[in-house]
Amino acid sequence: MEITLLADHPHETKKIAQWYYGEWAYVFPNMTVNMVLEKVVEKSVNRTEIPLAIVIHDNSELVGVAELKIRENANYPQYEHWLGGVFxxxxxxxxxxxxxxxxxxxxxxxxxxxxxxxxxCESHNVDLYKKHGFKELHQAEHNGILTTIMRWVEAI
Known part of the structure; x- marks a missing residue:
């Protein structure tokens, strides 16, 4: 397995956009794969600042992605840095x-x-994030989907 930045593999943006559209974005009215692609491309240029994306390859095949984002949920502007798009x-x-x-x-x-x-995240993913040190804060609705907002704090 090789973990790198999407900035090292910008040719993968289309595949990631298709994954995201098929998993989450298709439920939004008027959302297109190209609109999702624009957001993924934003994360394909950064290496040392957020937003950015991390990708993982197995035998040169893209098998996963995760993003670091700024204020992903507009309803919670006090929450600045987000982990999202884990796929x-x-x-x-x-x-x-x-x-x-x-x-x-x-x-x-x-x-x-x-x-x-x-x-x-949706309820079926809460335990995964708990294993990685995230704690549940509260429930929220995001585009008509019930989600759990979670937080991780670096151990000092």
Missing amino acids: VDPLSRGRGIGGLLISEAKSKAVSLGVKELYLQ
Whole structure:
């Protein structure tokens, strides 16, 4: 497994946009794959500042992605840095790839001076993030979907 930045593999942006559209974005009225692609491309140029994306390859095949974002949920502007877009190709799930991405994203955030990360996830993913030190804060509705807002704070 090789974990790098999307900035090292910008040709992967289309595949990631298709993953995101198929997993989450298709439910939004008037959302297109190209609109999702624009957001992914924003994260394909940064190496030392957020927003950025982390990718993982297995034998040169893209198998997962995670993003570090700024204020992902407009309803909570006080929550600045977010982990989001954690996605593992369905054919590669169950191999710990999501956990590797979460750990790498936390390390990258810390290297950039970020001491806490927020995320929002559906209930079936809460336990995964708890395993990685995230704590539940509260429930929220995001575009008509019930989510759990969670927070991780760097241990000092």
